[in-house]
Amino acid sequence: MATTAAAAPTPFAREVRRRRALRRMSQLELATLAGTTQRHLSFIESGRSAPGRAMVIRLSESLGLTLRERNSMLLSAGYAAAYAESPAGSAAVGPAMEALRSILTGHLPYPAVVAGPRGELVLANAAFGVLT
Structure with missing residues (x-):
């Protein structure tokens, strides 16, 4: 058997x-x-x-x-990636970065930051200096 x-x-x-x-x-x-x-x-x-x-x-x-x-x-699973990844400085990411800058400016006079997926600092507003 x-x-x-x-x-x-x-x-x-x-x-x-x-x-x-x-x-x-x-x-x-x-x-x-x-x-x-x-x-x-x-x-x-x-x-x-x-x-x-x-x-x-x-x-x-x-x-x-x-x-x-x-x-x-x-x-x-043995398949090719389906979703493209664009570097932060590329033209494809430009509109999103501009929107984030606008949001950060809207938070003034309070400090605000944008962090990446691994916790790295991507953007900060002018009031961020108060925190550091």
Whole structure:
């Protein structure tokens, strides 16, 4: 009688389970949000099923991940990143940076800052000198 070895969880499978646990979601809750079944999600998390690109994106969206985190999830599942990332000084980011400057100016005379995803200082208003 032959026995079949259980598939080892992939990096993607481990990451989905970890992020779901961090959000204290059940498999059923996440599966419902992602438009799949709890059984299919269980197979994905155990490594028994390899999710398609669309499923990776739906799970990432359902977990409320940032675009950078969604790209990371796609890469861990073996797919190319779906969301472009623009450097802070690029023309594509210009309108957003201008809007942030306007908001910071609106907070005067109170100090205000804009921090990046890793806590780095991106922008500050003129009153920021009071804090430092």
